[in-house]
Amino acid sequence: MDRIDAMRAFVTVVTEGSFTRAAERLETSPQLVSKYVSQLEQHLGVRLLNRTTRKVHLTEAGARYHQRALQVLNDIDDMEHQLGDLHTQAKGRLRISAPVSFAIRHLAPLLSDFQRAHPAVDIDLQLNDRKVDIVEEGFDIALRIGHLKSSSLIARRIAPVRLLMCASPAYLKQHGTPRRLEDLEAHRYLRYSYMELAAGETISRWLSSRDPHHGGDMVSNNGDVLVEAAIAGAGIALQPTFISGPAIKAGTLRVILPEHAPEPMSLYAVYAHRQLLASKVRCFIDFLEGYFGEPPFWDRFD
Incomplete structure (x- = not known):
């Protein structure tokens, strides 16, 4: 049994709600999908799904395994995509939302340096202190300052904010x-x-x-x-x-x-997806890390 294929088959069954739709998504047969899930259950020694003629339901063990399996598959996809990005030039328009004062004071040199390193990327920078909806408003990245609450968005800490x-x-x-x-x-x-x-x-x-x-x-x-x-x-x-x-x-x-003084906040780069992240977005996030120093240069007055 290929454990990664079996894990992917199980996760797809959960996502699609049936073995038939999972097979269509994976471009294989329902019999093979069912075989993978059965082999995975035998390997783990627990039942992951309760099957009926119309629907599948996660067991308690299945719910726990699904959460971890999804993370493992995301990590594998990320790793493979990062390796592919080594041979893919960052290009296209990068839409960024950023807080007004921070952007005016600190983003111009960073964006200039980034475009020198990645000349095929166009920058569309929009300044706003409100919390934009990244997906609805079509932003690739939002820079946010604060104590972030958990959400479906992905956040990368860039610098402390005192x-x-x-x-x-x-x-x-x-x-x-x-x-x-x-x-x-x-x-x-x-x-x-x-x-x-x-x-x-x-x-x-x-x-x-x-x-x-x-x-x-x-x-x-x-x-x-x-x-x-x-x-x-x-x-x-x-x-x-x-x-x-x-x-x-x-x-x-x-x-x-x-x-x-209040507990320091942080500057975060927030984006919507971790899977198949565009090269322009990944390159910008990587460029942000460490750019302002540790501590950041604006705190070097003590």
């Missing part, structure tokens, strides 16, 4: 430097519209307890605006260091309460 509270020296001289989290109550806060989800427990608790009529706060859906406002002395901003890092390094912003 969040720090900071304010200008002039603002801190006028209003005082917070020494405890409670001291923030008297200060102006420059709030990013979507940041509370990643702000960390202690900072989120402070934000939720603030007086809603507190004067002087500012809210924006763009981090660059808030960092520039902080530099100008408008208040305290909680922003990722890929935006605030140069100002911190230059001394136009100072980090406050670093011990209350």
